[in-house]
Amino acid sequence: xxxxFGTQTRALxxxxxxxxxxxxxxxxxxxxxxxxxxxxxxxxxxVGAGHAGFQLAASLRQAGFxxxxxxxxxxxxxxxxxxxxxxxxxKGTGGPETLMFRPDKFYQDNEIELITDRAHAxxxxxxxxxxxxxxxxxxxxxxxxxGARNRLLDIPNARLDAVRYLRILDESQALRDLIAPxxxxxxxxxxxxxxEFAATARAKGxxxxxxxxxxxxxxxxVTAEISEFSQSRHSAAGIxxxxxxxxxxxxxxxxxxxxxxxxxGTHIPADLVVVGVGVLPNVELAAEAGLPVASGIIVDExxxxxxxxxxxxxxxxxxxxxxxxxxxxxxxxQNATDHARCVASRLTGKTEVYDGLPxxxxxxxxxxxxxxxxxxxxxRVVVRGDRAQGAFSAFCYRGDKLLGIESVNRAGDHMxxxxxxxxxxxxxxEQAADASFDLKSALS
Numbered sequence: 001x002x003x004x005f006g007t008q009t010r011a012l013x014x015x016x017x018x019x020x021x022x023x024x025x026x027x028x029x030x031x032x033x034x035x036x037x038x039x040x041x042x043x044x045x046x047v048g049a050g051h052a053g054f055q056l057a058a059s060l061r062q063a064g065f066x067x068x069x070x071x072x073x074x075x076x077x078x079x080x081x082x083x084x085x086x087x088x089x090x091k092g093t094g095g096p097e098t099l100m101f102r103p104d105k106f107y108q109d110n111e112i113e114l115i116t117d118r119a120h121a122x123x124x125x126x127x128x129x130x131x132x133x134x135x136x137x138x139x140x141x142x143x144x145x146x147g148a149r150n151r152l153l154d155i156p157n158a159r160l161d162a163v164r165y166l167r168i169l170d171e172s173q174a175l176r177d178l179i180a181p182x183x184x185x186x187x188x189x190x191x192x193x194x195x196e197f198a199a200t201a202r203a204k205g206x207x208x209x210x211x212x213x214x215x216x217x218x219x220x221x222v223t224a225e226i227s228e229f230s231q232s233r234h235s236a237a238g239i240x241x242x243x244x245x246x247x248x249x250x251x252x253x254x255x256x257x258x259x260x261x262x263x264x265g266t267h268i269p270a271d272l273v274v275v276g277v278g279v280l281p282n283v284e285l286a287a288e289a290g291l292p293v294a295s296g297i298i299v300d301e302x303x304x305x306x307x308x309x310x311x312x313x314x315x316x317x318x319x320x321x322x323x324x325x326x327x328x329x330x331x332x333x334q335n336a337t338d339h340a341r342c343v344a345s346r347l348t349g350k351t352e353v354y355d356g357l358p359x360x361x362x363x364x365x366x367x368x369x370x371x372x373x374x375x376x377x378x379x380r381v382v383v384r385g386d387r388a389q390g391a392f393s394a395f396c397y398r399g400d401k402l403l404g405i406e407s408v409n410r411a412g413d414h415m416x417x418x419x420x421x422x423x424x425x426x427x428x429x430e431q432a433a434d435a436s437f438d439l440k441s442a443l444s
Contacts, residue, residue, distance in 0.1 A: 039349035042067060042140015045129050047119045047285065049073035050082065052314030052336035053145035054101050059344035061110045070113040070137055072129070077169055078104060078114070083333065085172035086196040087363050090179075091204055096169060122289035124307055141347060144297055144305075144312040145340075146282035148331060153188070153275055157250035162257035163273045166197055178272065181205030186260050186270040188247050190217035192362045194276035195230065198239050199365035201274075209240045209268050211247055211260070223381050225394045226369065226406050233367060233390075242266070281316045281329065294318055296329040301353045303343050311346075313339035323355050324374065332360050357422040359414075372417030373404025382432040385410055395432040402426040412439075419443055 044060060046053045049071050057071050073079060080099040084090075089099060097103075107114050118132040122142065129137045150165040152158070164178075165171055175197075179185070183206045187194045190212035202208045214220070216227040217234075231241055242262065249261045250273055259269040283293040291305050292298040296318030303311050303319055314336035321328040338356040345352055360371045367390065378396035385392030393413040394406040402425075405417035416439045420426070431437045 039065075040141055040347050043138060044069050044141050044143065044347065045137050045139040046071045046143045046145055047129070048145035048147055048282075048314070048316075049075070049079040049114070050145060050147045050314065050336065051333050052147070052340050053143075054079040055337045055340035056143060056145065056313065056344055057112045058102075058110070059341050060347065061112065063344050063348040063350075065344070065348050067140070068113070069111070070115055071107075072115050072117060072119050072131070072137075074116075074118040075168060075170070076116060078102070078107075080169055082167070085169065086166055086193055087200055089172055090166075090176050090197070090200050096173070099169065119285055122285060124289055124291075124310070127309060140309070142310045143343060144286055144310070144316055145314050145336075146285060146297075146312075146316045148279035148281045148315040150275070151278045151280055153247075153250075153277065155247060155249055157252045157257070160250065160252055160255060160257055162271065163250060163275065165275050166193055167279070175274070179204060179206055183207070183272055184270045185209075185272040185274060186211060186247075186268050187274050187276065188260075189276035189278070190214070190241065190243075191221065191276055191278070192218065192364075194274070195234065195364050196362060197274055197276065198234065199237065202234075202237050202239050203365065208238070209242065209270070210234070211242045211245060211262065211268075213244070213246045215244050217241065217243075222369070222371070222406050223375065223378070223394045223396060225381055225383060225387075225392075226408065229387055229390075229392075229408060230364065230367070230369070233365065237365060242268075279315070279331065281318075283316060286310075286312065286316075294327075298327075301355075302346060302351065303339055303354055311343050313343055319354060321355075322353055323357070330358055332358060334359050357418060359418055367408055368411070370407045370411065370414035371404060372407075372414055373402075373421045375404040375406070378403050380429060382429045384413065384432055384435065395427075395429070397429055400426075400428055402432075416440070416443070 046056055053071055057069050060069055077096055078100045119129050120132045121130040127139050150167050164175055179201060185201055185206050185208055187198045187210045190210050198208050198210050217231050218227050245262045245264045247260045248263050250257060251259045257270055257273060259267055261267055281296045283297050286297045287293045297312035297316050299305050299312050299317050299319045301320045301322055303313055305312055315331045318327050318329045342354045358374055362369045375396040377398055380397040382395040383392055391409040393410045396403045405413055407414045427442045
């Protein structure tokens with residue numbers, strides 16, 4: 001998913017890819033906080049147990065952090081991987097334990113407290129986290145790893161039981177128990193999550209329609225070359241894709257979904273509706289604590305908020321990017337885990353600027369889509385490989401500068417892009433177009 005997607009870019013992706021870029025060098029008049037230059041003391045309390053939260057706790061212990069670590073988890077599961085939820089887990093037979101990062105023994109052995117509760121309020125003056133249960137936790141350093149939540153539909157009948165979302169394990173499990181061959185499903189949104197679910201559902205024998213407001217699939221995330229290829233593959237699998245229209249109402253009979261109405265007057269019969277129209281970052285807790293937020297919790301290049309005792313990482317963090325010259329919020333596994341490692345280093349005395357290269361992936365049916373870099377603002381695409389054979393890459397340029405590479409079933413090109421772009425390198429459009437040009441030579 002877009003995970004790397006993250007998805008998944010899903011967001012940008014992981015889950016899918018979504019980037020929010022703010023070109024302001026500073027956030028209004030806000031002066032972001034000074035950083036720690038020595039190992040901190042006191043408890044580290046982490047709000048959120050997704051990829052970012054889990055990785056931070058694990059990385060702190062790996063770096064020798066010896067004080068209390070508490071991981072607040074508002075789901076009734078051990079911390080788990082999200083990318084398989086719309087693909088392998090949805091169509092498989094394994095239980096939730098197949099998704100867990102580590103078994104319960106890992107947390108016990110590493111003295112990481114897993115607290116199944118919800119953070120209710122933050123008192124920054126007292127350095128306390130109030131939990132929904134009524135308990136409270138003292139912290140030396142607080143980290144928001146609160147992630148994002150599904151954007152909900154606001155149309156008639158959108159709250160019926162047969163209207164489903166797919167972001168957390170319970171949602172995936174409910175869909176896995178529900179879907180069956182012959183069912184008619186309408187997927188709203190042709191982003192990474194929507195297309196991943198559509199491919200899985202079709203493979204399981206469902207009748208699938210996908211509705212997308214944009215003029216092409218994954219329009220916000222990938223080039224037209226990748227969109228066109230992906231649409232052709234899904235269509236060949238029997239998925240019906242409706243572009244440039246939106247769902248205006250979900251039709252029902254006695255509380256049972258019967259179909260959807262589109263803005264062009266079309267009616268699509270359906271037994272189930274699955275919604276994938278993006279996410280909203282979970283910033284409310286930080287905002288209520290008086291921390292600056294925008295399209296994410298605002299942090300500097302060290303992932304620190306305006307409070308030197310508070311950081312934010314992963315999908316919820318709007319961070320200052322030295323690499324891209326602005327502010328950025330990404331939704332991907334790579335971004336979440338790299339953020340976590342950066343903060344773990346800072347809290348154990350190895351201060352560094354976060355400057356990771358974004359990369360993402362999405363598995364859709366038999367195809368693996370992988371992306372390295374950010375292609376916002378590209379003005380030229382060079383295709384390398386063979387679209388007819390289902391294995392090619394789109395090298396994206398602004399002028400002669402390589403911004404990113406989007407690859408379908410070309411893992412070598414993806415790894416090349418991660419190495420080259422990570423080092424700040426580039427190759428010319430002419431070199432990318434030349435099938436005889438040895439990409440490895442550019443790395444040396």
